Amino acid sequence: MSPRPAESDGADLVERTALAIRDLLIDGRLRPGQQLVEPALAAALGVSRNTLRESFRILMHEGLLLRHPNRGVFVHAPDVAEILDIYRVRRIIEEQAVRGAAPKHPGLAAVRAAVGQAVRLRDAGDWNGVGTENMRFHAALVALADSPRLAELFARLQAELRLAFVTLDSPEYLHDPFVDENRRIVALLDDGRMGEAADALDAYFTRSERTVLAAIERGRATRPR
Structure with a gap:
């Protein structure tokens, strides 16, 4: 608890x-x-x-x-339409927070810390822990906007997203590819390349959305009728 x-x-x-x-x-x-x-x-x-x-x-x-x-x-268990809408809103919030962030923003320390912990948990095979650190990584990106209201809105969105994630059979399949993607985004942010980091995040969302939807469809196909 x-x-x-x-x-x-x-x-x-x-x-x-x-x-x-x-x-x-x-x-x-x-x-x-x-x-x-x-x-x-x-x-x-x-x-x-x-x-x-x-x-x-x-x-x-x-x-x-x-x-x-x-x-x-x-x-609540989110359905496919809700998941698609969650990703639509994430693009608006996270990409703009990253694109508009000041280089050397002090909040980048929290972004780095979440990625570092995710790497350690991945190496230990703790995939639920990796998922939690991924949530923290994205919350830290939103915090770069310095908006308490936006952070509060995003916390609700993250709760909905995690509910979608935990319905999937393989957390390793879901989270493993994105640990290194997160590291790449951090490297761009550390270099002050905020626009490129936002573009990388957009591609990240496209891949993540497809991964989640494919896993849902696979689960439906294997579910007893």
């Missing part, structure tokens, strides 16, 4: 609890279709069930959770 929300009152605690659950989604520790058991999750996060329910409402509004009458709250 992620760290418990900091002690607070009212709406602030509800927002912090929603953020903690969103972090669990981004880290791949909550899976599409998984039912969220209120007593266990409230205890793990150190909040009341009323606070948890209010945070569920926020995340249901964001499309990350679903409530099924008489059954409970479940993690």
Whole structure:
């Protein structure tokens, strides 16, 4: 579990609890279709069930959770149309953040750190960890725009994207090719070649989108009818 929300009152605690659950989604520790058991999750996060329910409402509004009458709250599973839309929005946000970033931006340290950790986890065969560092890499790219509102919007988008990723059978197939792609983008950024880095990111998205959709189609083809 992620760290418990900091002690607070009212709406602030509800927002912090929603953020903690969103972090669990981004880290791949909550899976599409998984039912969220209120007593266990409230205890793990150190909040009341009323606070948890209010945070569920926020995340249901964001499309990350679903409530099924008489059954409970479940993690949403994105469909193909949603995945395509996620990539469309990622191009707008990430490429512009990179293209407009100042050379030698101090936020590049976080970009480098995420890639370095991903390389170490890849060598250790921890593919879920590689996926988490990939999320951090892209969040660090968005942070180069110096916009808290954009970073908040992107966190929701990342949670949706991770839900799409964890439905796939082979995280190695999904993440392995992109570790070195991330290193190449970092090298361009370190050289101050922001436009080229944004162009490389666009090609990256095209390849990543095709990889995800191909994996989904392959999973459908092998699923028992």
